[in-house]
Amino acid sequence: MKKAKVENKIDLTFELNGQPYHLTVPPTYRLVDILRTDLQLTGTKISCEIGRCGACSVLLNGKVVNSCLVMAYQIQLSTIETIEHVSHQSLHPIQQAFLEEGGLQCGYCTPGMIIALKDLLEQNQQPTDEEVFEHLSGNLCRCTGYTGIIRAVQRYREVVNKKEEIQ
Numbered sequence: 001m002k003k004a005k006v007e008n009k010i011d012l013t014f015e016l017n018g019q020p021y022h023l024t025v026p027p028t029y030r031l032v033d034i035l036r037t038d039l040q041l042t043g044t045k046i047s048c049e050i051g052r053c054g055a056c057s058v059l060l061n062g063k064v065v066n067s068c069l070v071m072a073y074q075i076q077l078s079t080i081e082t083i084e085h086v087s088h089q090s091l092h093p094i095q096q097a098f099l100e101e102g103g104l105q106c107g108y109c110t111p112g113m114i115i116a117l118k119d120l121l122e123q124n125q126q127p128t129d130e131e132v133f134e135h136l137s138g139n140l141c142r143c144t145g146y147t148g149i150i151r152a153v154q155r156y157r158e159v160v161n162k163k164e165e166i167q
């Protein structure tokens with residue numbers, strides 16, 4: 001007797017970039033597959049696929065994660081933010097600082113760097129350079145230095161300081 005092929009799928013409910021979603025996906029899907037393949041949110045990049053480079057970084061329940069390592073079932077009832085949402089109203093101040101200080105690198109590493117820095121700056125508005133390097137340790141770039149990024153964070157700190165002086 002032939003056995004029928006059972007196509008297992010899982011139902012997921014989650015919030016993404018401020019919107020509720022309900023999707024049915026294969027259980028082998030990772031969060032990065034859902035974002036890029038099903039939802040065409042291609043700002044999140046795939047590079048190493050083994051959790052080493054940070055190109056696929058997103059915020060999951062407010063914490064930075066590598067979306068290539070998050071299985072579909074792990075996002076059930078979670079809240080996710082991707083790079084597309086970071087500037088949904090206007091540029092995030094760290095994005096503005098990147099523009100002003102030439103912190104932008106390639107399209108592969110920059111989205112993940114911005115997500116990681118947003119995560120850091122939400123916890124600590126005045127990180128030291130060492131804390132920035134430590135927080136970016138999961139975001140690799142083999143092509144350029146990190147000096148533009150450090151300058152951008154320094155600019156961010158100046159802007160925050162000025163705002164605090166005015167208040």
Ligand code: FES
Pocket residue numbers: 045046047048049050051052053054055056057066067068069
């Ligand atoms: S693609 Fe996910 S960490 Fe590199």
Ligand code: FES
Pocket residue numbers: 105106107108109110140141142143144
């Ligand atoms: S990986 Fe983006 S500039 Fe090197």
